[in-house]
Amino acid sequence: MKKSRDLTSSDDHPESTQPGLGLNVFMVDWNALPTIQPHGIGIDGISDKAEDISISVVGCIDHHEDEGFISKHSIPQLETETFAEPQCIQTGVGSCTSIIVRELRNRGWWEGCNSSTIDGTAKEISHGETRDSNTQDTVYESQAAQLALAAILADTANMTAESKVSDVDREAVAFLENKINQCTSISWDRDAFYTCIMNAKSSSVDFLTVDETLGRDYKEWVDPVRPGHNVKIGICSVVKPLSWLFEKCGSENPEKSCNEAAFFKSLEAFSLARDLDVVAIMTAFSALPEDEFQRELVVTILNDEYSSKLEDFKNVAITDLGIEEGLLNQEDIKDLGKIAGNSRIWRQCDVTKSRKQVAPLMRKIFTGGN
Template identity: 50%
Template structure:
């Protein structure tokens, strides 16, 4: 029996093809853009790539053809050097996953420009080709690792970066969603694919499950028996197994990163375990003797943790950042709004203070950090800004969390106080000791709290709803 491959295209080759189809989408075959959240973290990026690759590969030969194109949700960053500097863990994961494919580039910037698209790249494609769709032909978007488009400055929901004079009228049609965050009730359940489930460590795990349940990614290799005597039988099998192994390795990178190599008991779910088992079986099919899962994980995490040393304080705060605009029902039927932003950082508050002081070439003091944080919040029109730190100290290998919350608008003081009252118990908050941060008063503002979070199982997925609910319920 010879074989016919259903999806033997290598991962890098596919990404280059996807970039091409994006540039041609207005004139040729239809495209669905698979878009992760604005944090553009590893799970978000990889979820988009995995879904796009499998969905496109399994539609080969279908009519009408449709291409799924992954987009990194960075509206101000083009693919290339800057993307590599801001997201080195993604570059590391992609290159490790595809290192045996013969598609390695000596120059990371060239590798990214040829293979990866950001929102900024998509905006430039539209500008250069003058191919802005009309109102009857919206851009089709499949959301992964989030489930609500943001409210733009125009007041409508859309994609950041397309709300200027040039791109403000581009309509967005959300055709599907896979996410592991709290349901914002934005995506209707009757879209083609709707999967919003909390309690799962990685969105990539949900993507893998959904692809498998729909028969798009099977337990058997992407190879089908057709007849005997095919001269390219062995080459076809090897190519197909290698392609699946590449995709599986990349998917595994996101899951391991989000679950601390599957050791974070409070994060790992059965969905994650089943996904990891499936992906490892795909990797093992390729019979790669050099594959080492623990080493793979360590290289990616080291790239992520060391990358912040090369960033500015503002870039560190914005690297893994999410915000929300919520309604606050007030008296006399007037609905007010509050904008809350949360920064996740892989270094302690003390490190942020040192970094900000060094940037300003001044003696170490919380003043410089709070100035930077205030500027960061004001540039995003935030009423409340929070910083969540998560880091491990050596040699005891102890995991820690800290939480800083700053209510910049005193009109929301009731919500701030309610959050403090609730979070002390729910998050195990204790005043941060061993530092003069807690007594910092140069801002002339007492609506700043910095705690050590003893319940380290609570990440932003749990803290964000608690903070948002407290800030909005306070005036009910």
């Protein structure tokens, strides 16, 4: 088997006397490894904690904006006919899982009845083979299909987010629902299943600390601003409203005068530990009594060099994200310290825009369009 190109080398660790360790990485739902100093390109928590980790990217399936990392480093094919790593970065697809399902089917690794989609409903087409609907294999396959479907439905709001749903998503859902319906011991109800998923997602942070909540679904980018100088941007996605996060911060920091002050203390500690210049929190939740899906957005400047960019971001985001005054305005938080004074809190009215859209917008503004 031919090893794919190493993206780090033992030259990055001249003091080490231990033999190098090769680590093959298959990237799913992202397409660029971060730069970790002083180790070069790597994976946080792995290549920066152990000596002489040599990382090789052997495949990538993603639906985010192509950052050019894969094409720059290229992925040589392995010397085997049984496996050819996919290099698939396809934007405009609601869920990365939909692409994975397609790739598995194209390679013959997940066979089954063909399916078509009519008005969003999966219709089974005869495949010329009868199967016992409750064999162990069928039950396991149905469970695997439900697991895959959970991710797709969560990403596409139960296939109702028209701006996100693509034909790739529709075909994957049709295929997976056919797999589920082959098992007659399962009473399938997609809407009820989706409700269970969202309830589980919402309660998944209940017993985490504030730091764990912010870091649970966190991504960061290091982008060049000018020669020899980068900006580091982090975005936290949280499945609860800011009001909930304020209360959690207050319970962990009872010495603070109010929950809001505790929140900015926690956010500052989280950001400084990651050496961030800019940090954002995106909340996404359903609010009673009508279960209306809502989003909020917090943007905080940690490095004064980028303070002027905050107003630039606001002006663009008013149109692109539909932001408006949120839970707290600037007057509410200006006396809570420097971090609060360098923060803005908005309600994001265009709830179709997730981190996939917000991150590129922030990166463009804070790098000056570089």
